Amino acid sequence: MVAALNHFTEIDHCSREQLEDLINFAMEISSDPAPFENRRKGKMLVNLFYEPSTRTRVSFEVAAKRLGMHVINVTATGSSVEKGETLTDTFYTIQAMGPDCIVVRHPEEGNARKLAALAEPGIHVINAGDGIAAHPTQALLDAVTLRQHVGSFQKLRLVMAGDIRHSRVAHSVIALLKKLDVGEIRLAGPAQFMPGEAATAGTRIFDNLDSAIRGANAVMMLRIQKERITGLDIPGAEEYHREWGLTTRRLGLTEPGCHVLHPGPMNRGVEISSAVADSPQSLIRNQVRNGLYARMALLLTLMREEN
Amino acid sequence: MVAALNHFTEIDHCSREQLEDLINFAMEISSDPAPFENRRKGKMLVNLFYEPSTRTRVSFEVAAKRLGMHVINVTATGSSVEKGETLTDTFYTIQAMGPDCIVVRHPEEGNARKLAALAEPGIHVINAGDGIAAHPTQALLDAVTLRQHVGSFQKLRLVMAGDIRHSRVAHSVIALLKKLDVGEIRLAGPAQFMPGEAATAGTRIFDNLDSAIRGANAVMMLRIQKERITGLDIPGAEEYHREWGLTTRRLGLTEPGCHVLHPGPMNRGVEISSAVADSPQSLIRNQVRNGLYARMALLLTLMREEN
Amino acid sequence: MVAALNHFTEIDHCSREQLEDLINFAMEISSDPAPFENRRKGKMLVNLFYEPSTRTRVSFEVAAKRLGMHVINVTATGSSVEKGETLTDTFYTIQAMGPDCIVVRHPEEGNARKLAALAEPGIHVINAGDGIAAHPTQALLDAVTLRQHVGSFQKLRLVMAGDIRHSRVAHSVIALLKKLDVGEIRLAGPAQFMPGEAATAGTRIFDNLDSAIRGANAVMMLRIQKERITGLDIPGAEEYHREWGLTTRRLGLTEPGCHVLHPGPMNRGVEISSAVADSPQSLIRNQVRNGLYARMALLLTLMREEN
Numbered sequence: 001m002v003a004a005l006n007h008f009t010e011i012d013h014c015s016r017e018q019l020e021d022l023i024n025f026a027m028e029i030s031s032d033p034a035p036f037e038n039r040r041k042g043k044m045l046v047n048l049f050y051e052p053s054t055r056t057r058v059s060f061e062v063a064a065k066r067l068g069m070h071v072i073n074v075t076a077t078g079s080s081v082e083k084g085e086t087l088t089d090t091f092y093t094i095q096a097m098g099p100d101c102i103v104v105r106h107p108e109e110g111n112a113r114k115l116a117a118l119a120e121p122g123i124h125v126i127n128a129g130d131g132i133a134a135h136p137t138q139a140l141l142d143a144v145t146l147r148q149h150v151g152s153f154q155k156l157r158l159v160m161a162g163d164i165r166h167s168r169v170a171h172s173v174i175a176l177l178k179k180l181d182v183g184e185i186r187l188a189g190p191a192q193f194m195p196g197e198a199a200t201a202g203t204r205i206f207d208n209l210d211s212a213i214r215g216a217n218a219v220m221m222l223r224i225q226k227e228r229i230t231g232l233d234i235p236g237a238e239e240y241h242r243e244w245g246l247t248t249r250r251l252g253l254t255e256p257g258c259h260v261l262h263p264g265p266m267n268r269g270v271e272i273s274s275a276v277a278d279s280p281q282s283l284i285r286n287q288v289r290n291g292l293y294a295r296m297a298l299l300l301t302l303m304r305e306e307n
Numbered sequence: 308m309v310a311a312l313n314h315f316t317e318i319d320h321c322s323r324e325q326l327e328d329l330i331n332f333a334m335e336i337s338s339d340p341a342p343f344e345n346r347r348k349g350k351m352l353v354n355l356f357y358e359p360s361t362r363t364r365v366s367f368e369v370a371a372k373r374l375g376m377h378v379i380n381v382t383a384t385g386s387s388v389e390k391g392e393t394l395t396d397t398f399y400t401i402q403a404m405g406p407d408c409i410v411v412r413h414p415e416e417g418n419a420r421k422l423a424a425l426a427e428p429g430i431h432v433i434n435a436g437d438g439i440a441a442h443p444t445q446a447l448l449d450a451v452t453l454r455q456h457v458g459s460f461q462k463l464r465l466v467m468a469g470d471i472r473h474s475r476v477a478h479s480v481i482a483l484l485k486k487l488d489v490g491e492i493r494l495a496g497p498a499q500f501m502p503g504e505a506a507t508a509g510t511r512i513f514d515n516l517d518s519a520i521r522g523a524n525a526v527m528m529l530r531i532q533k534e535r536i537t538g539l540d541i542p543g544a545e546e547y548h549r550e551w552g553l554t555t556r557r558l559g560l561t562e563p564g565c566h567v568l569h570p571g572p573m574n575r576g577v578e579i580s581s582a583v584a585d586s587p588q589s590l591i592r593n594q595v596r597n598g599l600y601a602r603m604a605l606l607l608t609l610m611r612e613e614n
Numbered sequence: 615m616v617a618a619l620n621h622f623t624e625i626d627h628c629s630r631e632q633l634e635d636l637i638n639f640a641m642e643i644s645s646d647p648a649p650f651e652n653r654r655k656g657k658m659l660v661n662l663f664y665e666p667s668t669r670t671r672v673s674f675e676v677a678a679k680r681l682g683m684h685v686i687n688v689t690a691t692g693s694s695v696e697k698g699e700t701l702t703d704t705f706y707t708i709q710a711m712g713p714d715c716i717v718v719r720h721p722e723e724g725n726a727r728k729l730a731a732l733a734e735p736g737i738h739v740i741n742a743g744d745g746i747a748a749h750p751t752q753a754l755l756d757a758v759t760l761r762q763h764v765g766s767f768q769k770l771r772l773v774m775a776g777d778i779r780h781s782r783v784a785h786s787v788i789a790l791l792k793k794l795d796v797g798e799i800r801l802a803g804p805a806q807f808m809p810g811e812a813a814t815a816g817t818r819i820f821d822n823l824d825s826a827i828r829g830a831n832a833v834m835m836l837r838i839q840k841e842r843i844t845g846l847d848i849p850g851a852e853e854y855h856r857e858w859g860l861t862t863r864r865l866g867l868t869e870p871g872c873h874v875l876h877p878g879p880m881n882r883g884v885e886i887s888s889a890v891a892d893s894p895q896s897l898i899r900n901q902v903r904n905g906l907y908a909r910m911a912l913l914l915t916l917m918r919e920e921n
Contacts, residue, residue: 038656074365086575288706349652
């Protein structure tokens with residue numbers, strides 16, 4: 001039984017037990033989603049997105065509709081933002097319409113948490129990505145995918161490589177895996193893409209992908225988050241691929257059968273070669289599918305007492 | 308029993324009885340919405356929006372979905388407008404797909420009424436705001452909110468303040484309250500923001516907010532409608548706030564317990580201070596909630612014979 | 615019984631029997647749609663649109679919702695396209711979420727077919743327009759409309775006039791009508807708007823609308839596809855209307871009762887006069903209505919074994 005959870009805005013707000021229960025529940029759904037269809041019929045989810053998104057918005061929309069929920073999409077473009085309304089007033093407006101869940105994506109760190117603190121009882125706030133800080137449902141789906149394919153978190157030797165600093169996915173994945181006592185987390189990337197000590201504590205840092213990757217049984221490649229980088233020189237695609245791209249040759253340095261993950265969208269030929277992205281070792285589409293189950297598990301858990 | 312109503316494009320097209328019945332019906336729904344859920348299952352509503360909107364579009368979408376209706380959103384961006392199609396041809400196209408209700412927002416006055424005249428039997432047109440002329444469902448929700456909190460319209464002494472001239476909300480609220488024989492309507496705002504005589508007839512006009520507000524039991528503050536103003540100097544925010552903003556001091560001049568309304572989106576620190584917006588006297592979130600019930604009442608009324 | 619069909623991306627991929635069955639099925643639905651409501655309850659359709667669209671997107675959305683399906687809209691704007699994701703990776707992402715149908719509109723020719731080749735079993739790809747090449751569901755609805763009003767395809771003497779070269783509608787209509795052994799197809803338009811031989815084979819070409827139109831029993835007028843034309847001088851609206859516009863005078867040269875079609879959006883006063891567009895001979899709104907039935911027929915056919 002998953003312990004009571006009211007919002008889901010940051011990994012660190014959850015206990016290890018809650019996170020393990022969510023992962024287990026998502027795995028249960030993934031093995032047979034049919035019994036969970038329409039289990040929250042008539043409930044309402046609002047996607048409140050202040051940044052462009054395809055996969056996350058659609059994943060929440062599909063997950064909610066599979067549960068029988070109504071879904072309302074609100075994007076910052078074409079909205080009252082242009083008329084000078086504050087984020088909190090928009091939130092209060094949406095909330096006054098009585099949805100059950102509000103899924104928030106926002107370019108600034110901490111805003112999902114801030115809105116969760118303003119939520120009325122019975123309204124659940126989910127962080128779908130805020131600034132470079134957190135994207136906890138993505139971490140959940142990554143954990144589900146790793147658990148399915150590596151078996152146990154203790155056996156996991158995961159390399160995360162690329163633009164870790166500007167990746168909210170990386171921050172949430174690191175936070176989650178640390179809570180779960182994962183075997184080993186290795187970080188590799190250009191110095192300018194390494195995050196601060198709070199994020200790297202408990203991990204091993206490499207300034208070279210070849211060294212980082214030796215003996216790993218999972219590798220998660222990260223896109224350069226151009227839209228969130230200011231004041232840094234971004235390396236050219238070819239040069240970056242040579243130094244930091246996951247190629248077939250580099251994949252050969254890992255443990256045989258090493259799994260490849262990428263939160264998407266991928267930039268083929270930059271952080272990952274097409275041969276690797278499309279290889280049998282790639283779990284990229286499994287991640288997307290598990291995103292659906294992870295979000296169904298989360299929605300069912302947040303609204304547990306309500307149907 | 309609400310008298311038959313086919314479209315809802317302007318307050319003046321409705322009889323006093325029809326308006327009172329709509330308000331009473333919305334109040335009934337607000338006290339217990341559950342019995343009305345799914346009462347128009349399978350019916351279809353199209354939101355045809357030629358201007359950005361969050362609250363109105365979402366409010367119609369939530370109201371319709373609560374009634375079990377399908378909702379299709381169409382916005383001018385990404386649409387055949389760019390390919391040179393006229394408004395009426397777009398309307399005919401949408402209409403040919405057989406929706407039950409078409410909700411229209413358009414920057415030019417009179418277009419909702421014009422489209423209603425082209426509607427086939429069984430298709431109901433609702434004005435969600437046209438130019439600076441009318442926004443009748445907003446007037447409806449304001450009337451519901453005032454009725455709930457002031458008790459009777461005869462007792463109401465309402466101040467509307469700010470940019471009345473460019474506010475379609477103001478025009479519809481004034482028209483509705485006049486029909487309902489409201490106690491007293493006072494208008495206050497800079498001369499350039501005062502509407503013409505047709506709108507002000509039967510109201511009292513003030514060139515000073517302090518005088519207007521004395522003894523009022525409800526105040527509705529209006530945003531400066533920058534996007535609809537051409538050829539006028541718009542005052543600076545600080546200066547405007549000093550002269551025309553609703554502050555705690557000014558609120559102290561009203562009758563004790565005076566209610567504060569704002570159709571949103573608010574510009575805090577301009578027409579209203581944050582202290583007032585967040586005070587217990589503020590009904591701003593009640594207005595949003597009532598918007599849902601007013602629109603449910605309207606949809607049920609328009610499609611009354613059809614389920 | 616309609617023969618098994620897995621995707622619908624190009625007319626030439628279908629047999630004559632399949633096309634005839636689709637047309638017959640759409641006609642059956644058009645005569646009484648009620649029994650088909652909710653026949654694919656809980657199935658999911660994704661509209662994946664890389665170009666602006668109102669009528670086609672809404673038509674698929676209405677058709678799918680009438681069948682009880684969930685609909686998810688994805689547009690290129692506000693999507694991961696901006697983050698450098700390829701079309702095929704976006705498709706794989708959408709596909710991994712387990713929809714039943716993916717409706718694709720894309721500015722480049724052949725992309726719907728390309729994506730259909732990547733689809734997993736049980737996922738059906740529909741072309742909603744790719745480049746100037748094809749728009750096969752529009753051809754279907756045009757065939758339904760012509761069948762209803764002309765009676766048999768063998769009796770049809772259809773003139774298509776205007777910018778045939780850049781019209782995907784024209785390419786698909788010509789391909790479909792040829793398969794159906796239509797009586798006669800005449801093409802008329804400025805030389806620069808005439809397509810290549812592959813498209814014109816089996817048709818009669820006219821460089822003059824007056825000659826083309828004599829004795830026709832149906833005329834389909836086409837909009838100048840400004841957004842898809844590069845490197846050509848586009849004639850002025852008045853001059854074009856004089857030379858190539860369908861006017862009341864020109865309509866008088868046809869067989870009495872000749873039917874007028876236009877795939878929309880129309881540019882009134884350019885390729886068609888308002889008098890003709892709004893005349894009793896115009897089937898333009900019938901086309902839109904039949905679009906709904908043609909798409910319902912297609913969706914039911916593609917997912918035939920699945921409910």
